[in-house]
Amino acid sequence: MSASAQNATVSPVQVRRAILTQSRRANVGHIGSGLSVVEILCALHGGVLRISRPDDPDRDRFVLSKGHAALALYAVLALKGWIEAAQLDSYCGEDSVLGVHPESVLPGVDFSTGSLGHGLSIAVGSALAARLQGSNRHIYCLISDGECNEGSIWEAAMFAAHHKLSNLTVILDKNGQQAMGWTRDVCCLDNLAERWSAFGWDTAEADGHSVGDLTAALNAPRGERPRIVIANTRFGRGVWYMEQGIAITQKHLPQRPVNWHYLPMSEEEFGIAMSGLEEA
């Protein structure tokens, strides 16, 4: 299976529909985080990751370090047919392997994540292993901007740059938010590209909601250093009231960006969100 043929049928709107449907059914949050990485996952699983089958030991690896966006990944994997579509209905259910954060027992989930700052060091080890084994497999790791608060991110960044792990690409979901507020208000993350560049990484930026732009950035010729693609995204992308931090039916809540980090949708909010998707 060629890389470009793997996922021709997975479109962002399908993924968003699945995210909203499952979040509503399970009545859980982390919706905005999932919505912001939809195009990134569609690009990776469309024309970037080279995976003949999910258990091929020499497949490219993908680490979803921002594990709280797992529902978006489950939706992509279901649309690809790697997991049963019906299995999505077990999301957050009893004894389910589809929790809010992903577990590596699922095909397409190479590593279990959920604790921010952990995934990148695993990805660096995975890239080092590929080099030691003489494999040309590539390692991709999706982190968030807020996750860059974690010191372990920078430990891993230093090691990868020192060893010139050019078979490692990080995608940074720069949606500007973290759990309790704007990243700029919590712990300033200005000049992210310069910071990564100073750590010895090649850097690039992309429109995080353009599959084409992301694919081009991820498939661009690689140099001798690890690479980071900073994907400029909007938290809650595709649902207007989430992008603006408005809790429509929970009127006692003030308008603030973090609302849709945690809130589940009411039935009314779900309907508005789904209608918006169809109209977009």
Added chain:
Amino acid sequence: MRRAFIDTLCSLAAVDERILLLTGDLGYMAMEPFQERFASRFFNAGIAEQNMIGLATGLAEAGMIPYAYSIATFAALRPFEFIRNGPVLHHLPVRVVGMGAGFEYGTAGPTHHALEDIGVMRTLPGLTVVIPADSHQAATAIRSTYELPGPIYYSLAKDDSKIPELEGRFELGRIQEVREGADVAILAMGSISSEAVAAADELAKEGIRAAVAVVSNFHPDPEEDVARLLRNVPHVITVEAQTLSGGLAAFVATVIASRGLGCRVWPLGVRTPPDGTSGPNRERLRKHGLDRAHVAEAARLALRGVGAC
């Protein structure tokens, strides 16, 4: 024990290319034999223990067997969550190697005293914990466990007091008896076991027959062996250079209580919080009541039924 570790690892690495050695920038005058012989499989991860364990996780998923080395407090405690969510959660053959048991880095101060590592590691059921009592046993243990499919924590001693009667014996899920005796039992863990043996020798001169056994691994726990040993002994002294929460005493007490055995536990371990002092290992053991004299005295008190440890 460092020498036993690196020599054993070199001999394994010579025939198994999956073996890698990572260090958190420690191991001066210890790592060199491996570094020189297997340069392409040696990585100094820098002073970054979280990343070192993360690296090891990624390497192990690809089929390698990485050994991640540092001083025990830095190897086990700083990256605890990376161990938990990495090799344990993924069931991968990462070997975390903690050097310096108890107060062996005594003069380095409390930051370097490994008093909780075994108790903390024991909280992870998916992690095998190996605590050799001397170099000979360390070599046997490292060799016999290196191909286990799951993760392992090795607590290795910096100093090396030999226990000749142990003859390097090691078996997962078993204890190793080094002295027989029916009056009192002494169960010891790690390099401090030599103090327990010396205490038994002192007691023997007084006509007290003390059984001594070394507990050198958890998960699988040596529960049957401990129960068998303690079934007909009225008192057991547990000896560990660890705080009492979660380590040897906690394990032994659970075995006794859950089986309704009549044996009483006299736990010797570290009971007091750091007070700002430090000093050589031997002095630290004496201060905390863990040297041979205190072990022997605990046995005498137990047999006289006096007080509590």
